[in-house]
Amino acid sequence: MKPFKIKTYTEVNEFYRDTKLKLFSDDYTTEKEVAGIINQVRNNGDKALRNYTLLFDKVERDSISVTQNELNKVKTISRDILSILKKSAENIKKFHMNELKTIKKWMMKTDTGRAGQIWTPIKRIGVYIPGGTAVYPSTVLMNVIPAKVAGVEEIALTSPPCKDTGLINPLILASAQLLGIKEIYAVGGAQAIAAFAYGTESIKPVDKITGPGNTWVAEAKRQVFGKTGIDSIAGPTELAVIADKSACPEFIAADLLSQAEHDTMARVFLISIDRELLSRVEKEIFRQLSTLPRKNIASESLLKNSFFVKVDSVEQAVEVVNRIAPEHLELQIKDCNKFINMLSTSGAIFCGNYSAESIGDYWAGPNHTLPTGSTARFSSALSVRDFIRWTSIIYCKKKKLRKIFPFISKFARAENLEAHARAVEIRFNKEITR
Numbered sequence: 395m396k397p398f399k400i401k402t403y404t405e406v407n408e409f410y411r412d413t414k415l416k417l418f419s420d421d422y423t424t425e426k427e428v429a430g431i432i433n434q435v436r437n438n439g440d441k442a443l444r445n446y447t448l449l450f451d452k453v454e455r456d457s458i459s460v461t462q463n464e465l466n467k468v469k470t471i472s473r474d475i476l477s478i479l480k481k482s483a484e485n486i487k488k489f490h491m492n493e494l495k496t497i498k499k500w501m502m503k504t505d506t507g508r509a510g511q512i513w514t515p516i517k518r519i520g521v522y523i524p525g526g527t528a529v530y531p532s533t534v535l536m537n538v539i540p541a542k543v544a545g546v547e548e549i550a551l552t553s554p555p556c557k558d559t560g561l562i563n564p565l566i567l568a569s570a571q572l573l574g575i576k577e578i579y580a581v582g583g584a585q586a587i588a589a590f591a592y593g594t595e596s597i598k599p600v601d602k603i604t605g606p607g608n609t610w611v612a613e614a615k616r617q618v619f620g621k622t623g624i625d626s627i628a629g630p631t632e633l634a635v636i637a638d639k640s641a642c643p644e645f646i647a648a649d650l651l652s653q654a655e656h657d658t659m660a661r662v663f664l665i666s667i668d669r670e671l672l673s674r675v676e677k678e679i680f681r682q683l684s685t686l687p688r689k690n691i692a693s694e695s696l697l698k699n700s701f702f703v704k705v706d707s708v709e710q711a712v713e714v715v716n717r718i719a720p721e722h723l724e725l726q727i728k729d730c731n732k733f734i735n736m737l738s739t740s741g742a743i744f745c746g747n748y749s750a751e752s753i754g755d756y757w758a759g760p761n762h763t764l765p766t767g768s769t770a771r772f773s774s775a776l777s778v779r780d781f782i783r784w785t786s787i788i789y790c791k792k793k794k795l796r797k798i799f800p801f802i803s804k805f806a807r808a809e810n811l812e813a814h815a816r817a818v819e820i821r822f823n824k825e826i827t828r
Contacts, residue, residue, distance in 0.1 A: 398676050399701040400669075403710045406703050410717045410768075428613045432588040439594035446585040451525075453555045453580075458596045460578040464561050468568045475565070479572055482756055483535050489759030490543040493778050505798055506790040513782045515545035516623075518598070520590035522605030523566055525554035525582055527691075528656070534569035536761050536776065537604045542573065544781035550590070550600060551575050554582025583607075584614035591618035604776065606763070625780055629767035630659035630699070633751055634720040634740075636711045636733075637666045637675075641726035645747055647678035649724060652752055654692040654700065662696065663718060665703040665711045672702045712736045719768040722751045741770045795821060 401409070434442040440458055448454050501510030521537045523530055534551065541549055551570050553562045562580050570578055579597060581589065587607075593599035602623035603615060615624045633653040635646055650662040666672055679696070683689050705711045712733055715723055719739035727733070730745035737743060741764030742754055755762050763776035799818040806814035 398672075398679075398696070400672060401701050401703050403703070403705045403714060406714050407717055424609060424613055425617075428584045428610055428617060431584045431610075432591075432614060432617060435585050435588035435594065436592045440596050443581050443585050443589060443594060443596075446583065447555065447581055450583055451554050452557050453560045455555065455560065455580060458579050458581055458594070460562060460567070460580055464580075465567055465571065465578075467561060467564045468571055470564055471568045476568060476572075479531060479535070479565075479569055482532070483539060483569075483572060485757055485759040486535050486539045486761070487543065490540045490761075490778050493540075494543055497778060497782065501787070505794065506788060507794045508787075508789040510787050511784050512787060513784050515547070516541075516601045516781050516783060517546070518548040518600045518602075519546055519550070519781065520600035520603045520622075521549060521551045522582075522586060522590075522603060522607055522611060523551060523553040524605070524607045524611070525556065525563070526608070527688075529563045529565050531565040531569035532756055532762065533605060534566060534573070534575075536763050538570070538573045538575060540761060540776060540778045541604075541781045544778045546781050548577070548598075548600075549575055550577040550579065550597065552579040552581050552586045552590070552597075554586075555580040582611075584610045587611060587614035587618060591622045602781070604763070604780065625763065625776055626765060626769065626773060628763075630661060631656045632661045632663075632718075632721040632766055633724065634663040634665060634715050634718055634722070635724040635726060636708065636715060637664065637668075637671060637724075637726040638708065638728060639668050639671065640728045640747070641666075641671065642747055643671065643674040643678045644682075645750070646675045646724075646726060647682050649750055649752075650675075650679060650696075650700075651682055651686060651692055652750070653722070654695040655686065655688040656691075656695075658691055658694040659699060660695040661720075662700045663703060663720065665705060665714050667705055667707060667711070669704055672704065676702070708733060709736075715740060719765075719770040721764045721766045721770065722754070724749065724751060739768075739771045741765045741775060792821070 431446065443458050444455060497513060499512045501508055519541055523533050538549060553566050555561055556563055587603060589597045590600045590603050600622060604625040606628040612627045616627050631653050633650060635649060637646055646664060650664065653662050654660050664672065664675055683692060686692055703714055705714060708727060715737060716739045721741045723737065723740040724744045726747050734743060742760060744751055744754060754760060761776045765773040795818065799822065802818045803815035
């Protein structure tokens with residue numbers, strides 16, 4: 395593999411000023427083909443799902459729904475793994491239960507009387523769990539638990555069947571069963587998103603879709619948005635590390651590789667004032683990469699999408715990170731707390747040399763479903779708030795309205811909306827005339 399590209403502070407700023415990172419393919423062919431899949435599912439329902447499962451997953455199934463026989467496969471999961479899944483779920487639930495405490499119904503006094511907000515959970519959601527070269531039971535936990543904490547009544551889950559068995563991976567099923575999910579479907583890709591949005595004979599449409607996926611899944615979510623809600627359009631994973639002389643090159647290299655092994659499109663960045671540290675981390679990456687099972691994937695990610703940045707100060711490093719707006723950020727520097735409030739665009743921040751990003755993926759509790767592709771500039775981690783909806787409440791009594799209706803009617807007529815004005819005036823026996 396070639397040596398890492400080392401950019402300067404100025405080069406990074408120019409790159410992110412002139413380049414828009416793609417969240418999903420802007421290839422017209424992909425857009426058109428996904429639209430075709432969605433249309434087929436809308437028109438042909440389960441038949442289309444079975445046809446696409448055979449075409450893309452090389453699996454022929456009589457039923458889209460997961461059977462009891464498939465659920466029995468969960469028994470093949472070791473007790474150790476089941477125990478780990480359970481503890482991880484407890485940590486995630488504890489975090490989101492605390493988050494729920496911050497979501498309040500409220501009411502205030504106003505000129506009209508009283509106004510406020512109440513919230514209710516979304517009734518029905520669909521959770522998409524990707525398949526492919528890795529398996530993601532952690533994604534089941536991270537998407538289902540905050541929905542259950544919010545009080546969502548109906549949760550459907552779908553994941554593509556494995557090519558060799560024709561079944562959903564047992565770890566996915568084990569996680570779903572642990573959380574009490576009974577509505578599970580063996581279907582993946584854009585066709586699964588279409589089924590959640592429009593419904594089929596087997597799958598009822600949902601109010602919101604969550605969960606990551608490949609380019610086709612992301613494009614399908616984009617196209618069905620409006621018919622149903624979505625959490626986000628997830629792109630490739632990202633990790634930025636700010637490091638100084640106090641950091642350990644072995645730790646940094648391992649953390650960068652932990653994200654690079656996800657996907658050939660994953661992006662990792664190391665930002666430091668110490669050029670010698672950059673060199674030592676590069677050598678350590680090559681050393682660790684040689685024994686990594688997914689080294690081909692990680693190598694392509696590092697070669698095509700990743701770079702090192704040499705800056706003159708930690709303050710400059712903070713500016714670079716705020717420009718990149720990474721999904722994950724590690725601060726492997728002496729005084730993390732000094733800079734946290736200056737970092738305004740990262741999805742999640744990991745503080746200190748021992749706060750590896752992997753801890754957030756599996757164990758710490760905060761949700762690992764995070765904004766990618768620089769969208770952390772305006773969006774946040776998946777949370778209980780993604781599974782609730784707010785309703786405004788307004789109370790107005792006659793005495794209050796008598797004082798304010800002239801202002802309302804004048805405002806309405808300024809907008810050329812006569813009926814709006816009359817709607818308040820009629821309550822005080824004002825004659826409706828021209």
